[in-house]
Amino acid sequence: MKFREKKLAHAYLIETNNIDKLIIDLKKLITVINCPHEYQEDCHKCNLCNLITKNNLPNLITIEPDGQMIKKAQIEDLKTAFETKPIYSKYNIYLIKNAEKLNGSSANAMLKFLEEPNEGILGFFLTNNKDIIMPTIKSRCQTLVVNYQNDNLLASLNITESKYLEYQEIIKNYLSQLKTANVFSNKEIVLTKLPERNEVEVMFKIIFEIYHNHFLKNLNKPYDIELTKIYQTAEKNPIIIKKLNIIAKFLQNLRYNVNMELLLDKFIIEMRNIDG
Template identity: 45%
Template sequence: MAVTEKIDTLVNLYHNDKLSHVYLIETNSISQATNDILNLSKKINCENEYEINCHKCNLCNLINQNFLPSLIIIEPDGNNIKKEQVIDLKKRFSYKALYTKNNIYILKEADKLNLTAANTMLKFIEEPGENIYGFLLTRNINNVIPTIKSRCELLSLQYEDNQINDIDEYKKVAIDYISKIELENSPKIMYNRNVILNNYCEKENIIRIFQEMLKIYFEAYSQNKKILALNKLTKVELQKRINLIIKFLSDIDSNANVELLLDRFVIELSDDYD
């Protein structure tokens, strides 16, 4: 069954009051699956007859802007999903939803729930409260703690047009990484672990992230499009970053130690005497 048909089946189950309270979804694209669950939420909540890209109603607009209080997306904070994040979710859903009949949460990378978070999550899954629906996403269902897995309805969303989704995913990581290394004050080396190495260990993936970064810096340099994090950079500073990325991409081919290369990259990036 195609993914859109599966989503429509879930919509029907919802309308017949038969939607399970928690689904554990295995998928080859977390970002694409997240998108589809957002679409599911639009389809069941839309004030109009939902059509693709509804911009007519408030609800769909709120969902598009990630602003609907009854829809919460949780993702790993650094290495894993922490207990506090689950407690916060519980708290926010202890009130009745204001604009919708249901509260929906999406938990990305369910395999990254640490043990205490998983225990808190378990209680929440067992007594979710009325009209709360959860969608836990993972790339590999076997990496999810068995007690969680056994309490969820299992579902698989596999995307054929991988290529396109992957590009989206790498672009998102690139923007996240750039925003952190350009704007935040903590030691930049930290983000090599948090954003990149803990999630991507294959050289090939890291190359794709840096290729996306190159595009973003280059667009800013040629004044086509600038993401917020690059607003304050001068042309000279942008040029320096472009050179460093090009150097990184040529070194990574012949150098086995990716970690070292990444660290050198951020150190040279912050070195003002260069």
């Protein structure tokens, strides 16, 4: 993430697939913004950077849901804490974890910060799904999406990040035509770009991951929920579960050496049947 201080908004809404990882990155960003010295990567020299890294900076407040919700009292406490100008750092900064857990009254309490932006206050609303954030909050923030590559995925696929990006391009092309192109030309995308069987396997494992992430986002669950829990909640999201099953079946048949062209045909037809 590259932020430049001159362009800072007073509040950001950031959608991410990994809130904890994002907070680590945001802390780095916050040190860059506040460090009184010529900032260098991982400044350990100065007190301020050390305070931020160790979570001990009084002007940096993280709020997370208290039970099911972020409560109004939590926001009132934040407001009280930020009535005074920061002493150590340039900004009073708040991070709201799982900002979708702001309810009507806590979101209302929040609005004053957002409607009358104070130059010395900087806010970050973090969520797995920006679509379910209260519109009053959303409309007053600059929205960003920061998604992290799943390191485990790359390791398990045994491919490099640049290879992964190549696959992504092919997949984007393939999926965007899945519904519309004729079966033959759709199949050609795969067969010409990825002649090896194990390459097709990697491609479909990535496709599985894409749908899987969609599914998690819809459930608004943490990124790495175990598969067992997913199937327990299957009835809440039958279409995407059906698609995940089709992809899983494809991968299984691939391992059983079923003819590739037949498999690809079958895949397209089954996916189209589900979309109706």
